[in-house]
Amino acid sequence: EADIYQTPRYLVIGTGKKITLECSQTMGHDKMYWYQQDPGMELHLIHYSYGVNSTEKGDLSSESTVSRIRTEHFPLTLESARPSHTSQYLCASSESYNEQFFGPGTRLTVL
Amino acid sequence: EDQVTQSPEALRLQEGESSSLNCSYTVSGLRGLFWYRQDPGKGPEFLFTLYSAGEEKEKERLKATLTKKESFLHITAPKPEDSATYLCAVPPYSGAGSYQLTFGKGTKLSVIP
Numbered sequence: 706e707a708d709i710y711q712t713p714r715y716l717v718i719g720t721g722k723k724i725t726l727e728c729s730q731t732m733g734h735d736k737m738y739w740y741q742q743d744p745g746m747e748l749h750l751i752h753y754s755y756g757v758n759s760t761e762k763g764d765l766s767s768e769s770t771v772s773r774i775r776t777e778h779f780p781l782t783l784e785s786a787r788p789s790h791t792s793q794y795l796c797a798s799s800e801s802y803n804e805q806f807f808g809p810g811t812r813l814t815v816l
Numbered sequence: 817e818d819q820v821t822q823s824p825e826a827l828r829l830q831e832g833e834s835s836s837l838n839c840s841y842t843v844s845g846l847r848g849l850f851w852y853r854q855d856p857g858k859g860p861e862f863l864f865t866l867y868s869a870g871e872e873k874e875k876e877r878l879k880a881t882l883t884k885k886e887s888f889l890h891i892t893a894p895k896p897e898d899s900a901t902y903l904c905a906v907p908p909y910s911g912a913g914s915y916q917l918t919f920g921k922g923t924k925l926s927v928i929p
Binding site: 711736738744747748750753755763764793795796797799801802803804805806807808809810812 | 919
């Protein structure tokens with residue numbers, strides 16, 4: 706079944722740790738996105754990719770980085786996590802201007 | 817710049833009490849309008865795409881309609897499980913390589929038994 710997957714679903718880590726949030730999709734979409742969302746708040750685009758080896762920063766400044774080495778895989782990395790990074794991170798994918806499909810999200814808590 | 821405004825911000829309905837959510841948009845050209853449902857702590861779930869004025873889409877108790885300036889999400893005889901935040905979004909028209917959606921802030925719907 707075509708879908709978009711995120712792991713882990715929940716992550717609690719200490720300050721200064723390096724983390725990678727995984728996102729994979731089996732829908733064959735060329736465009737992928739990372740959003741950050743705090744509880745009850747709006748979605749903010751932090752990174753996007755229009756294809757392999759293509760990555761751009763979104764509207765919300767983020768200390769995270771992303772890579773796109775394979776079409777189906779779009780991981781997000783924080784080199785040194787801080788409490789201000791505590792949030793929910795949502796991955797999405799789309800085909801051209803069509804609707805974006807979202808993963809279940811990763812809830813990150815940095816102590 | 818594309819703009820999407822949703823109203824009301826929050827809506828409380830009694831079970832069975834039908835109502836409508838509004839999404840007004842200002843875009844240079846419409847490539848489509850998307851509706852999503854988001855439950856707390858989860859990613860948005862895609863509901864509908866509308867492409868042109870007059871178009872309607874239905875799914876269970878939900879019906880989405882589109883005019884040249886706004887879209888409505890009509891909820892008929894809602895049940896408590898319809899409680900969620902409903903988001904609308906539009907893609908850019910003149911892309912210049914951009915595929916970023918403009919989202920509204922959402923309407924938080926609560927259906928009381």
